[in-house]
Every structure is written in structure tokens, then in C-alpha cells.
Amino acid sequence: MAVLVYTENWDGKFKKYSSELVSYATKLAEMLGTQTVALSIGDVEEGELNQLANYGADKVVSAKHEKLKYLDNQAFTSVISQVAEKENADVVVIAHNNNGKALAPRVSARMKAGICSEVKELPSQLEPFTVTKKVFSGKAFAKMVIKSDKKILTLAQNTFDLVENPKDAEIENFEPEISDELIKTEVKDVQKTTNQLLLTDAEIVVSGGRGMKAPENWKPIEELAEVLGGTTACSRPVSDEGWRSHEEHTGQTGKIIAPNLYIAVGISGAIQHIAGVSDSKCIVAINNDKDAPVFEVADYGVVGDAFEVMPKLIEAAKKVKS
Amino acid sequence: MKILVCISNVPDTTTKVKFKNDNTEFDTTGVQWIINPWDELALTRALELKEDSNNSVESVTVATVGTKTADQTLRKAMAIGADNAIRVDIEPKDAYYVAAQLAEVVKNNEFDIIFTGIESSDYNGSAVGGMLSEFLELPSVSAVSSFRLENDEVKITRDIDGGKEEVTSQTPMVAIVQKGIAIEPRIAAMRGIMMARKKPLDVVSPVETEPLTEVVEYELPQAKPPCKMIDPDNIEELVDLLQNEAKVI
Numbered sequence: 001m002a003v004l005v006y007t008e009n010w011d012g013k014f015k016k017y018s019s020e021l022v023s024y025a026t027k028l029a030e031m032l033g034t035q036t037v038a039l040s041i042g043d044v045e046e047g048e049l050n051q052l053a054n055y056g057a058d059k060v061v062s063a064k065h066e067k068l069k070y071l072d073n074q075a076f077t078s079v080i081s082q083v084a085e086k087e088n089a090d091v092v093v094i095a096h097n098n099n100g101k102a103l104a105p106r107v108s109a110r111m112k113a114g115i116c117s118e119v120k121e122l123p124s125q126l127e128p129f130t131v132t133k134k135v136f137s138g139k140a141f142a143k144m145v146i147k148s149d150k151k152i153l154t155l156a157q158n159t160f161d162l163v164e165n166p167k168d169a170e171i172e173n174f175e176p177e178i179s180d181e182l183i184k185t186e187v188k189d190v191q192k193t194t195n196q197l198l199l200t201d202a203e204i205v206v207s208g209g210r211g212m213k214a215p216e217n218w219k220p221i222e223e224l225a226e227v228l229g230g231t232t233a234c235s236r237p238v239s240d241e242g243w244r245s246h247e248e249h250t251g252q253t254g255k256i257i258a259p260n261l262y263i264a265v266g267i268s269g270a271i272q273h274i275a276g277v278s279d280s281k282c283i284v285a286i287n288n289d290k291d292a293p294v295f296e297v298a299d300y301g302v303v304g305d306a307f308e309v310m311p312k313l314i315e316a317a318k319k320v321k322s
Numbered sequence: 323m324k325i326l327v328c329i330s331n332v333p334d335t336t337t338k339v340k341f342k343n344d345n346t347e348f349d350t351t352g353v354q355w356i357i358n359p360w361d362e363l364a365l366t367r368a369l370e371l372k373e374d375s376n377n378s379v380e381s382v383t384v385a386t387v388g389t390k391t392a393d394q395t396l397r398k399a400m401a402i403g404a405d406n407a408i409r410v411d412i413e414p415k416d417a418y419y420v421a422a423q424l425a426e427v428v429k430n431n432e433f434d435i436i437f438t439g440i441e442s443s444d445y446n447g448s449a450v451g452g453m454l455s456e457f458l459e460l461p462s463v464s465a466v467s468s469f470r471l472e473n474d475e476v477k478i479t480r481d482i483d484g485g486k487e488e489v490t491s492q493t494p495m496v497a498i499v500q501k502g503i504a505i506e507p508r509i510a511a512m513r514g515i516m517m518a519r520k521k522p523l524d525v526v527s528p529v530e531t532e533p534l535t536e537v538v539e540y541e542l543p544q545a546k547p548p549c550k551m552i553d554p555d556n557i558e559e560l561v562d563l564l565q566n567e568a569k570v571i
Contacts, residue, residue, distance in 0.1 A: 073462045102464035105452025114534030117447045139339045141541045148534040184461035184492040192485035261570040282568040295549045304554030316561040
């Protein structure tokens with residue numbers, strides 16, 4: 001028995017999300033009375049692999065293969081399934097991000113393991129195995145029972161607290177079997193947005209809506225984000241108009257985020273927008289319409305003209321930050 | 323080339339959700355059903371590919387798993403421009419169950435490109451596309467934000483954390499699409515609606531398979547405490563609250 005957690009790397013490095021995944025898997029393994037095995041795929045150095053043991057991994061499996069440089073869903077699914085079988089894993093924990101969403105369902109179908117996606121909490125009970133997940137884009141929650149012997153869980157980012165639990169883990173190198181015929185996709189080019197804080201990683205997000213009136217008015221949004229050490233986002237109409245890139249769009253059909261602080265400026269708060277940000281720990285709304293629905297979900301609200309409120313807010317934030 | 327777009331029939335995104343039978347069942351009373359937003363974008367892109375004379379796309383088929391109530395959504399997809407529709411005549415149970423049914427549809431027809439949305443707005447599982455490709459042992463590319471055909475070769479832009487990758491894939495393949503794949507979903511015109519009535523909608527029997535998961539109870543989120551309002555002339559108070567009460571800055 002084991003809980004297997006797949007920890008993806010970003011150019012050979014792990015990040016906070018990786019530690020969240022291992023923390024979650026370890027707590028789950030404790031519930032099940034079993035051990036945690038972390039799986040890394042690709043080139044990651046030993047010092048980095050050891051970090052996974054800090055959050056409770058009893059064993060780290062490092063799978064390296066020349067064909068695993070870029071994500072190929074079939075090859076990666078094959079590696080995860082091979083290791084799950086080898087380690088006799090009952091539960092596989094995977095990130096709920098682009099990479100995890102590509103792989104978890106394939107592993108699920110391969111292992112005939114029922115999947116519960118985007119979980120934020122440990123199972124509420126083990127017999128039957130019951131996990132709560134959001135449904136209807138956050139308008140409700142469902143208690144889902146996974147009936148199969150094997151199970152897959154994908155964990156939402158920024159929702160599970162890190163638990164330090166250093167262990168003396170062994171690192172095992174694993175050479176997966178990957179046949180030439182298996183790989184049918186090829187990555188031709190990679191473009192990275194360099195050194196920019198990712199929206200999904202950010203703990204503070206300042207977001208602008210149609211109330212900002214025009215793309216040239218984004219300076220205060222950017223400035224407040226910079227002062228607070230966060231990043232910027234926008235609502236759907238703003239990305240649809242092309243004022244900001246679609247990568248900034250937060251909401252039901254855009255990015256789903258859960259920062260510590262979300263500041264919505266000139267965003268009315270349509271239900272589809274709220275679906276993407278309602279897991280934020282604290283929401284601030286600045287809007288000139290006192291009846292805007294955003295105030296129903298906000299923790300703190302300011303009714304006023306964004307162009308008057310923002311400069312004052314930036315000054316006040318600068319004072320406490322300096 | 324033949325394209326299949328898998329469609330999920332979901333409640334309109336503005337629906338106020340309610341449950342019945344001791345919160346064990348979704349109450350569909352008064353619900354307006356729509357094409358899942360991501361599937362609608364996939365369909366739009368599939369139609370653009372067909373209309374571009376540089377490509378040799380013969381047909382765009384839509385398929386769903388559902389009872390007769392889903393016919394309206396399939397007719398809408400045909401009114402937008404899909405050539406024909408297939409409905410697997412059974413209530414969808416879970417992602418595994420739905421993907422197994424769709425896999426059978428693909429096996430009984432020859433499709434070169436299969437589109438699915440990355441998520442559905444009802445159960446938010448993000449699972450059907452990946453499972454379908456695994457059942458069929460086909461390559462899949464997920465988080466697709468651009469899909470092109472060049473001499474019938476598949477060229478994809480995939481979103482990754484902090485960037486993009488240009489990916490090629492052999493066919494047949496499954497493309498799991500997200501926002502960006504098409505600018506805006508199409509709206510059916512009257513002519514399209516008239517034509518859709520005559521387009522073929524095949525109803526097929528389900529295959530035997532078992533769901534692996536089951537929802538045993540629904541809950542509505544707890545009401546949030548009321549928003550604390552701050553005077554715009556006293557914005558220092560907001561910063562103070564964020565620092566000392568919420569402790570987020």
C-alpha cells in the first residue's frame with residue numbers, strides 16, 4: 001500500500017504547490033496507515049528531490065528518460081501508472097493545474113481508478129472513501145464517494161496548508177520503459193514569459209474590470225500589485241475586448257485562483273467571475289455602484305470612483321510596506 | 323478529415339442551483355440547458371476549420387451522452403453549423419461512464435480529430451477528454467488555446483505555467499481545449515435553426531459500464547458575513563484592516 005504523489009517540476013525546480021501536494025499526500029497516507037511515495041519525472045537534482053522529504057515523503061522515485069523532456073500525455077501517463085503499480089499505490093495525488101488535468105484522467109482510465117478533481121480537503125471518511133468537491137462552478141459542493149479500489153485525487157492550489165514533516169527518504173532512480181511508438185506528439189517550440197509572478201502562484205492579486213474604462217488606465221492596477229508584491233488579473237469583458245491578455249482572465253472560463261488577497265477594481269462581480277475567485281481568503285471590492293453584486297462576496301468594500309480611490313490606496317499601501 | 327466535438331449539456335451558467343430528495347439530487351425544475359461553454363468554443367473552432375478551404379474537413383459531428391432533454395442542445399449545435407449529431411441514450415453518471423460511452427461512439431465512426439472542452443460547468447471534473455483519449459489509446463493534448471491545420475497536419479498551442487508550447491500531434495488525436503481556442507461562440511441564425519431540424523440526430527444505445535464515483539450529497543455554500551464598508555476618504559482604514567485584521571499584507 002502507498003499514496004503516490006506526482007510532483008511536477010518547473011525547469012528542474014519544485015515550488016510551494018509541490019510541497020502542498022506532498023503535505024496532502026502525507027496526511028492522507030497517515031489516515032490510511034501507509035507511506036507516501038513522491039514521483040518526480042524529468043531532470044531534477046538530488047538536493048531538490050530531498051526537499052520532498054521535508055514535507056513527509058518516505059520515498060522519492062526519480063524517473064528520468066530522454067523522451068521525458070517535454071510533456072507527452074501518453075508517455076507521462078505510462079510512467080505514473082508503472083510507478084503506481086510498482087509501489088502498489090492505492091491513491092494517486094496529482095496537481096489540479098494544466099499538467100495535472102492532462103494526466104490525471106488518463107491515469108484514472110488506465111488504472112480504472114475513480115477520480116475526484118480539485119479537492120481542497122482530506123477525505124471526510126475512508127469507508128466509503130468520501131471527498132468533498134465543488135460543483136456548478138462553486139455554487140455548491142458535492143460529497144463524492146469513490147467506489148473503485150484505486151483512487152485519483154487532484155488537489156487545488158493554495159488551499160492545503162504546508163505541514164513540515166522531515167523524513168530520511170531514500171531516493172530511487174527509476175528507468176521507465178517508453179517505446180518509440182508510444183510518443184505521438186512533439187513540442188517544437190517553447191515561449192516563456194520570463195521572471196513574471198504567475199497568476200496561479202500569486203498570494204496577492206489586483207484585478208481590473210470594465211470600470212477601468214480603457215486599457216491605458218491600467219497603471220494604478222499594476223502599481224498597486226507591484227507595491228503589494230502581487231500580480232495583475234482582469235475580468236472576462238476586459239480580456240474579450242483585448243485590453244489585457246486572456247492569460248489574465250480570472251473567472252469560470254478563465255483562471256481559477258485562490259490567493260490570500262484579491263482586490264477587484266471596477267468589477268461588478270458577475271456570477272461567472274466570482275466562480276474563479278471565490279476561494280480567495282480575503283476579497284476587497286472597489287466599485288462606484290453600491291449595488292454591484294461583488295459586494296455580496298467581498299470581505300471589505302469601498303464605494304467610490306476607482307480613479308480617486310486607487311491613488312490613495314497606493315499611497316497608504318506604500319506607507320505600510322516601506 | 324472528420325471532426326467530432328463532444329458536447330456536455332449543462333445548466334445555464336446563471337442558474338440558481340437547488341437540490342431535492344434531502345440534497346441528494348440536483349433539482350432541474352426550471353433549468354435552461356446550454357452547450358457547456360468550453361465545448362461551444364471547441365465547436366466554433368471546428369466549424370472555422372471546416373469553412374477554411376485550405377483544409378480538407380468533410381464534416382463536423384457533435385456527440386453527447388444524455389436523455390431526450392439533451393436533444394435541444396444538440397439541435398442548437400447543428401443550428402450553429404454542426405453537420406450531424408449522435409446521442410448516447412442514457413443519463414450521464416460520472417466522467418468515467420461518459421468517457422466510456424463516447425469511446426464507443428468514436429470506435430463506431432472514424433474521426434481524425436476529437437475536441438472536448440477542458441471542463442464542464444456542472445461537475446467541474448476536467449476528466450472526460452483525458453479518459454476518452456486513454457480508452458482509445460490516442461494521443462491527447464490538453465490546455466489547447468490555439469488549434470490549426472496545415473496540410474492536414476495538426477499544429478497546437480498549449481498553455482503551460484508561465485508560457486506556451488507549440489506542439490504537433492499525429493492523428494487521430496484528442497484536443498482538450500480551453501479559452502482562447504475561438505474568439506467568441508457563434509449564435510444560431512434563423513436559417514441555421516431551420517436547417518438543423520432536417521440534420522440527422524442519431525440516438526444510439528449505451529454500452530455496459532459502471533461508474534466509479536457517486537455523489538451522495540450536495541451542500542450549498544455557507545453565507546458569507548456581510549461586507550465591511552470603508553469610507554473612500556479614509557482608505558488608511560482599509561490598509562490597516564488588511565494588515566491587522568485579515569493579516570493578508
